[in-house]
Amino acid sequence: MKVKAKEKNGVVTVKVLIKHPMHTGLQRDKKGEVVPAHFIQFLSASYEGQQVFKGELSGSLSRDPFFRFSFRGEKGKKVELSWVDNLEKGESKAVDIK
Amino acid sequence: MNRRQLIKRLALGAAALTLMPLKALAAWNQKAFHSEFVDPAVEGLFGSKDAKPSVEIELKAPTIAENGALVPITVRTDLPNVTRIAIAVHENPRPLAAAFELSPLSVADVATRVRMAKTTDVTAYVESDGQLYSVTQQVKVTIGGCGG
Amino acid sequence: MKPVIALAAALLATAVQASPEQDISEFQAYYEKRFPAFSLNEYVDGAYILPVYADGRAQWEEVEEFPPYEANVEAGETLWNQSFANGKMYADCFTAPLEKIRASHPYFDEATQQVVTLEYALNNCRKENGEKPLKWKKGPIADLSAFLAWQSRGQKIDVKIESEGARKAYEEGKQFFYAKRGQLNMSCADCHVYNAGNKARSEVLSPALGHVSHWPVYRAKWSELGTLHRRYGGCNKNIRATPQKAQSEAYRNLEFFHTAMSNGLEFNGPGYRK
Numbered sequence: 001m002k003v004k005a006k007e008k009n010g011v012v013t014v015k016v017l018i019k020h021p022m023h024t025g026l027q028r029d030k031k032g033e034v035v036p037a038h039f040i041q042f043l044s045a046s047y048e049g050q051q052v053f054k055g056e057l058s059g060s061l062s063r064d065p066f067f068r069f070s071f072r073g074e075k076g077k078k079v080e081l082s083w084v085d086n087l088e089k090g091e092s093k094a095v096d097i098k
Numbered sequence: 099m100n101r102r103q104l105i106k107r108l109a110l111g112a113a114a115l116t117l118m119p120l121k122a123l124a125a126w127n128q129k130a131f132h133s134e135f136v137d138p139a140v141e142g143l144f145g146s147k148d149a150k151p152s153v154e155i156e157l158k159a160p161t162i163a164e165n166g167a168l169v170p171i172t173v174r175t176d177l178p179n180v181t182r183i184a185i186a187v188h189e190n191p192r193p194l195a196a197a198f199e200l201s202p203l204s205v206a207d208v209a210t211r212v213r214m215a216k217t218t219d220v221t222a223y224v225e226s227d228g229q230l231y232s233v234t235q236q237v238k239v240t241i242g243g244c245g246g
Numbered sequence: 247m248k249p250v251i252a253l254a255a256a257l258l259a260t261a262v263q264a265s266p267e268q269d270i271s272e273f274q275a276y277y278e279k280r281f282p283a284f285s286l287n288e289y290v291d292g293a294y295i296l297p298v299y300a301d302g303r304a305q306w307e308e309v310e311e312f313p314p315y316e317a318n319v320e321a322g323e324t325l326w327n328q329s330f331a332n333g334k335m336y337a338d339c340f341t342a343p344l345e346k347i348r349a350s351h352p353y354f355d356e357a358t359q360q361v362v363t364l365e366y367a368l369n370n371c372r373k374e375n376g377e378k379p380l381k382w383k384k385g386p387i388a389d390l391s392a393f394l395a396w397q398s399r400g401q402k403i404d405v406k407i408e409s410e411g412a413r414k415a416y417e418e419g420k421q422f423f424y425a426k427r428g429q430l431n432m433s434c435a436d437c438h439v440y441n442a443g444n445k446a447r448s449e450v451l452s453p454a455l456g457h458v459s460h461w462p463v464y465r466a467k468w469s470e471l472g473t474l475h476r477r478y479g480g481c482n483k484n485i486r487a488t489p490q491k492a493q494s495e496a497y498r499n500l501e502f503f504h505t506a507m508s509n510g511l512e513f514n515g516p517g518y519r520k
Contacts, residue, residue, distance in 0.1 A: 002316055011205055019317035022213075041126045052201045058131045060187055060195035060213055062168045063469040064314040068209035071201065082195055086126070160305050164520035165466035170308040211309070240448055 005079050005097045012073035012097050014045060014053070017066050018083060024059030040065060043083040047073050073097060131194050136186050139194040140223060143184055149223055149232035152177070157222040157233045163214060166239040172209040177226035180206040189218035214239050266407045266416055266506060273439075273507045277455045280442065289456025290514045296443055299450050306518065315392055315464040315516040316477075318471045322393025325386055328374040336390070339371035348394040349401035349513055352413035352502050361415050361498040364391055365473055369493075382492035383476035384468070391462045392471055395515030403459065403513060405506040412502075419503025422496060428487025434500075458505045460517030467520065474501060 002017040018040065025037025037059065045053040051058050052071040073079070084090035130142030141147040157171035173183050183206065184197040195212045206224070214220075214237060221234040264272070274286060283297075288295050290393050296304040329335050342350045351364040354519070369379040380387040407416045423434045437446060438454035445451070461474040468476075475492035478500065482489040490496045 002312075002320060004312070015312045017312050017314065017317050019321065024192070047203065048202060049454075050203065051199075051204050054199040055210075056127060056131075056197040056199070058192065058195055060190050061224040062213050064317055064464075066209070066211050066312055066314070068172075068207075069198070069200075070205040070207050071203040072205065073203065082204060160301065162301060162304045164305045167469045168309065168314075168466040168520075170305060 001081065001083065001093050002092050003079075003081055003093055003095045005095050007073060007075040007097050010072055010074075011070050012047070012079065013068065013070045014079055014081075015066070015068045016043070016081060017064065018091075019064050020085065022059050022061055022063045022065060026059070037086055040083050040085045043067060043068070043081065045081045046079065047071060047078055047079050052079070069088075120246065127197070130197075132192055134192065135196065136188050136193045136221065139186060139192075140184070143194065143197055144182070144223065144225060144230050146230060149221075149230040152224070152231035152233060153221055155224050155231060155233040155235070157220065157235050159220050159235050159237050161236075162238040162240060166214040166216070169212050169214050169237060169239075170209065171212055171222075172207070173222040173224070174207045175224050175226070175231075177206065177224055177228045177231060180224055181228075182223075182225040183208055183210065184223040185210070186221045186223070187212055187214050188221065190215050197204060263417075269420065270507055270509050274455060274510070276439065277442070277453055281453070282422070288509050289453055289508075290459040290511055291518075292456060292460070292519070293443075293450045296450060298445075300379035300441070302450075302520065306520070309518050312514075313464065313518045315462075315471055315518060318392040318462075318516065319396045320388045321386075321388035322391070322396075324333040325390050326393050330372070330377050332375055334375050336368065336371055339367070339374065345396075345397045347445055348391070348398035348515070349403070352405065352498065352505055354407070354409065354415055354502070355490065356409060356411065359411045360495065361419075361502040363475075363493065363501050364394060364496055365475070366498065367497060368458070368495050382473060383479070384470060384472050387460045388471040388473050391473060394518040395460075395462065395513065398513045399515070401513050403508045403511050404506060405502065405504060405509055415499045415502050416506060418496075419501070421501035422500045423503055427481065428485035430487075432485045436479075454507065456502070456508055456511055458501065458508055459513050460515045462515060463519050464516045465519050471516065 004015045006013055020040055021038055023035050023038040027035045029035050039059040040057050043055040043057060044051055053069045055067060075097050078094045079097055080094040081090040127143060130139050133139035133142055137147040154175055154177050156174040163169045171185055180200050182197060182199055185195045186193045187195055196210055198208050200206060217238045219234050220237050221232050224231045284295055293299050294306050326336050340347050348364055351367060352361050355362045365382060368387060368390055372379055407413055426433045437451045441451050442453040458474060460470050464471045473498050478497050479489035479492060
């Protein structure tokens with residue numbers, strides 16, 4: 001997961017990019033077999049112990065999904081992101097707000 | 099970390115806002131996301147399919163998408179107290195693409211990239227002060243001629 | 247008598263055949279004349295510089311805000327820093343500093359008398375260290391290539407064609423570029439030189455100048471990162487010609503010529519395209 005968090009005029013803009021196939025479970029591969037569903041279901045962000053953003057997601061999002069969201073916050077503090085997919089794999093990362 | 103730990107973490111983050119049963123928070127809204135049509139999907143998500151068209155929502159989407167696999171979408175609004183924003187791609191096999199939950203600290207401005215099976219309407223839904231609003235735009239999806 | 251004839255023959259040969267420097271100069275001058283609005287280095291952004299693509303460019307810029315290939319660069323960096331089973335690392339195979347590795351490819355290797363592209367060098371490195379080769383068109387090789395391309399952003403393209411062997415490879419690549427092929431009987435030049443900026447079906451044909459600067463590319467069409475030779479194969483298939491194998495001699499020679507034509511422009515990979 002790549003995260004960029006920048007503050008300007010009291011607003012923190014967070015950009016997230018996650019390498020993930022986002023398979024819907026509706027596609028077939030070259031052999032004609034169904035590619036099993038494998039996509040990120042939840043992405044959440046917290047700042048100073050509060051959830052500032054939560055995404056409930058689906059395979060209708062592009063592969064290697066991107067998200068951008070904003071909230072009122074301060075430079076120097078941290079924003080923590082977590083995601084989990086339908087196969088219960090996930091990742092967490094905390095970044096400094098620049 | 100495993101799902102249980104992660105869900106617990108998400109729940110702790112949300113605990114400051116509401117007291118939702120852990121199970122409800124953990125369950126992905128399959129009913130809404132697997133719905134084949136927009137209305138039941140929206141109803142499954144918001145509890146109602148009646149959204150008021152609003153000119154106060156800015157839906158930024160290309161008129162003609164370069165490639166249906168990656169269509170950049172931004173939803174912005176100055177409507178007050180936005181709690182949720184959702185994006186639906188009408189003629190996708192499963193129209194509901196994403197549902198975003200905001201907080202009192204949030205600025206109502208979200209962006210993502212969607213997959214579009216074909217030319218169809220894209221609707222952005224905004225839940226503000228308990229009311230549901232929407233704006234719709236058609237996005238054309240062409241099939242490029244020079245693949246490989 | 248013999249030496250004089252040989253010299254005369256040699257002089258005649260060089261007089262008839264333009265030097266690579268002349269080719270490059272003419273090639274670049276052609277585009278300057280065709281599209282007077284653009285400076286040479288702008289061509290590294292491909293068809294998106296053309297006014298007819300304004301709408302597409304806007305979407306491209308939106309994606310470039312946080313392009314998907316950044317995740318590949320990160321994955322590539324992890325791979326680059328992983329040692330082989332024998333303890334050696336990729337860096338041990340390259341003499342150039344990190345920011346110049348991608349920029350120093352493709353080059354003509356005198357010892358083996360063949361063109362070495364970046365991906366070819368990476369797999370050679372693996373082979374020399376007892377590792378299985380990576381697939382050529384996507385996956386880890388593309389990630390490694392993306393990481394190295396990222397490091398070489400801003401470096402000048404400067405293919406050297408100094409030996410007889412290099413010249414031969416260059417001429418073969420040039421021949422490939424201008425030769426008609428496939429059921430549609432078209433050459434690379436037909437689309438990307440003589441019809442650059444024109445439409446083919448719903449697509450705008452990109453100029454060949456600047457073509458190689460931004461590889462590997464995350465193509466929305468592939469929904470993933472792919473290498474230049476993957477695109478060469480795809481392009482050949484489009485004109486219903488049998489594609490060559492990725493990293494075959496033909497495609498390596500083509501890349502050699504193709505890259506030389508952009509000498510003086512800057513590398514700006516990896517790239518994003520629709």
